[in-house]
Amino acid sequence: xxxxxxxxxxxxxxxxxxxxxxxxxxxxxxxxxxxxxxxxxxxxxxxxxxxxxxxxxxxxxxxxxxxxxxxxxxxxxxxxxxxxxxxxxxxxxxxxxxxxxxxxxxxxxxxxxxxxxxxxxxxxxxxxxxxxxxxxxxxxxxxxxxxxxxxxxxxxxxxxxxxxxxxxxxxxxxxxxxxxxxxx
Amino acid sequence: xxxxxxxxxxxxxxxxxxxxxxxxxxxxxxxxxxxxxxxxxxxxxxxxxxxxxxxxxxxxxxxxxxxxxxxxxxxxxxxxxxxxxxxxxxxxxxxxxxxxxxxxxxxxxxxxxxxxxxxxxxxxxxxxxxxxxxxxxxxxxxxxxxxxxxxxxxxxxxxxxxxxxxxxxxxxxxxxxxxxxxxx
DNA sequence: GTCTATATCAAGATAGAC
DNA sequence: GTCTATCTTGATATAGAC
Numbered sequence: 001x002x003x004x005x006x007x008x009x010x011x012x013x014x015x016x017x018x019x020x021x022x023x024x025x026x027x028x029x030x031x032x033x034x035x036x037x038x039x040x041x042x043x044x045x046x047x048x049x050x051x052x053x054x055x056x057x058x059x060x061x062x063x064x065x066x067x068x069x070x071x072x073x074x075x076x077x078x079x080x081x082x083x084x085x086x087x088x089x090x091x092x093x094x095x096x097x098x099x100x101x102x103x104x105x106x107x108x109x110x111x112x113x114x115x116x117x118x119x120x121x122x123x124x125x126x127x128x129x130x131x132x133x134x135x136x137x138x139x140x141x142x143x144x145x146x147x148x149x150x151x152x153x154x155x156x157x158x159x160x161x162x163x164x165x166x167x168x169x170x171x172x173x174x175x176x177x178x179x180x181x182x183x184x
Numbered sequence: 185x186x187x188x189x190x191x192x193x194x195x196x197x198x199x200x201x202x203x204x205x206x207x208x209x210x211x212x213x214x215x216x217x218x219x220x221x222x223x224x225x226x227x228x229x230x231x232x233x234x235x236x237x238x239x240x241x242x243x244x245x246x247x248x249x250x251x252x253x254x255x256x257x258x259x260x261x262x263x264x265x266x267x268x269x270x271x272x273x274x275x276x277x278x279x280x281x282x283x284x285x286x287x288x289x290x291x292x293x294x295x296x297x298x299x300x301x302x303x304x305x306x307x308x309x310x311x312x313x314x315x316x317x318x319x320x321x322x323x324x325x326x327x328x329x330x331x332x333x334x335x336x337x338x339x340x341x342x343x344x345x346x347x348x349x350x351x352x353x354x355x356x357x358x359x360x361x362x363x364x365x366x367x368x
Numbered sequence: 369g370t371c372t373a374t375a376t377c378a379a380g381a382t383a384g385a386c
Numbered sequence: 387g388t389c390t391a392t393c394t395t396g397a398t399a400t401a402g403a404c
Contacts, residue, residue, distance in 0.1 A: 007369080023294040025209035028397060042370050044399065106293040108350050109285060110207040123350055151347070151356050152340070159343030163335070166292050166307055172335050191387080212379060226388050228381065 008046045009060075011036055016057045020100030024054055024111050054107070055117055061103050062125040069094070070132035083136045084184040088177040091157070095173070101165040105158045129154050136184060153180050192230045193244075195220055200241045204284030208238055208295050238291070239301055245287050246309040253278070254316035267320045268368040272361040275341070279357070285349040289342045313338050320368060337364050 014035035018027040029050060033040045047053045072078075072087045095102065104125045112119035133150035134143075141149060156176050164173040198219035202211040213234060217224045231237045256262075256271045279286065288309045296303035317334035318327075325333065340360050348357040 021297050023207070023209055023298070025207055026294075026298065029399085030396085038369095039371060040398090041372080041400080045369060048399095050398070100297060101293060105346060108346055109290040110210075110294045112350060113205050113284060114207070114210065119350070126347070126350065148356075148359075152359075155343030155347050155356065155360075156336070156340045157343065158346055159339030159341065162289060162292055162342055163310070163339050166296060166303070166310065172332075172339065175332075175336075176339075213381085214378085222387095223389060224380090225382080225390080229387060232381095234380065 011043060011046055011053070012057055012060050015053050016061065016103055017099070019054070019057060020098070020103050020106060024107055051115070051117075054111070054115075055121060058104060058107065058118060058121045058125070062121065062128070065094075065125065066128060070128055073132040073135040080136055080139055080184050081181075084181050087132070087136065088181055092174065092177055095161055095164075096170055101161045102158060105161060126154055133180070140184060149183060153183075195227060195230055195237070196241055196244050199237050200245065200287055201283070203238070203241060204282070204287050204290060208291055235299070235301075238295070238299075239305060242288060242291065242302060242305045242309070246305065246312070249278075249309065250312060254312055257316040257319040264320055264323055264368050265365075268365050271316070271320065272365055276358065276361055279345055279348075280354055285345045286342060289345060310338055317364070324368060333367060337367075 011032065015027070015032050018031050018035060022031065029040050029043055032053070033043050036043070043053075047056070069087060069090045072083055072090065075083060075086075078086065100106070104122045107118060108122045108126075112122055130147060130150045133153055134146040137146035137149055140146075153176070156179075157173075160173040160176045164170050195216065199211070199216050202215055202219060206215065213224050213227055216237070217227050220227070227237075231240070253271060253274045256267055256274065259267060259270075262270065284290070288306045291302060292306045292310075296306055314331065314334040317337055318330040321330035321333055324330075337360070340363075341357075344357040344360045348354050
């Protein structure tokens with residue numbers, strides 16, 4: 001909840017864009033510096049390494065989802081149906097405007113077997129996503145069933161984002177959201 | 185159908201393993217050469233560039249799927265139910281023993297927005313997957329519905345592979361196959 | 369906080385000996 | 387077909403001036 005927009009946050013935002021589109025290893029400190037209107041060396045005043053930028057980028061997105069999307073599951077002023085509709089709407093708003101797909105999903109496949117810290121952060125992000133969905137499903141399904149459905153929806157969403165990114169069409173992605181809603 | 189195992193194919197097989205686990209950009213010519221018991225420069229006798237190895241790797245896997253898995257949809261000696269069961273069994277046999285997940289799915293997220301030739305090959309692989317599944321579904325569902333279901337299964341499978349790779353558990357992945365079978 | 373300059377290393381790729 | 391040796395480029399990262 002920082003009031004003042006920090007330079008550190010600006011660097012993270014530009015890095016996230018680049019990591020999603022170019023991939024992590026294929027994004028250089030020069031690419032990041034260029035996007036920020038800085039020179040390569042200046043980035044090291046804000047971050048001590050590229051890996052730190054990578055990990056902070058993952059945490060930044062995870063934090064955004066936790067604050068703005070997963071939190072919907074805890075709203076006491078909404079019915080379950082309203083919760084899932086809002087949840088899906090917010091997820092759509094994010095991914096339909098996120099060039100390059102899902103950072104955490106992308107790096108899950110590219111980096112996670114090489115970098116344990118990245119891997120743990122990515123697992124934590126997906127687990128939180130599952131838990132939030134399961135919470136909304138719990139009044140209608142048993143606990144285990146809720147989690148199984150939630151896991152399936154997360155996987156389906158990631159697969160749909162992959163296809164949307166690859167084919168440049170959001171049509172099938174949007175049907176996933178409708179499907180999730182229909183289960184509540 | 186080459187009788188003699190070529191050195192070129194050996195290099196491809198080692199490269200595919202490395203690309204899946206380490207990622208494309210993070211795999212160097214030295215990594216590939218080491219895995220083949222060669223020295224870096226020797227690889228260039230077989231391939232003119234790393235990008236050629238990458239593209240040939242994608243085609244190699246695509247060809248394997250077309251020959252051994254997608255072809256099941258054209259079997260005239262099997263019922264639709266037998267086809268889908270065999271299709272899923274062969275898919276499972278592949279991915280349950282494929283450390284690092286699906287090469288084409290991984291590179292879809294890492295490389296495809298940077299390399300058009302890779303992107304086209306990856307799209308072609310997923311389209312062929314969808315077409316094969318849709319062919320098996322066509323006797324039970326309308327053409328459009330068959331393709332919509334097939335696309336959904338492909339996306340769900342890719343998402344499930346992502347989660348299987350990340351969490352190291354095949355439990356949820358296997359349920360996807362059962363689900364596909366239940367639709368025929 | 370950003371710059372210039374540089375250190376160090378590893379990348380992709382090529383030439384030519386054996 | 388594999389090797390040694392080398393070229394060139396670009397990577398991460400650091401030191402110190404402004």
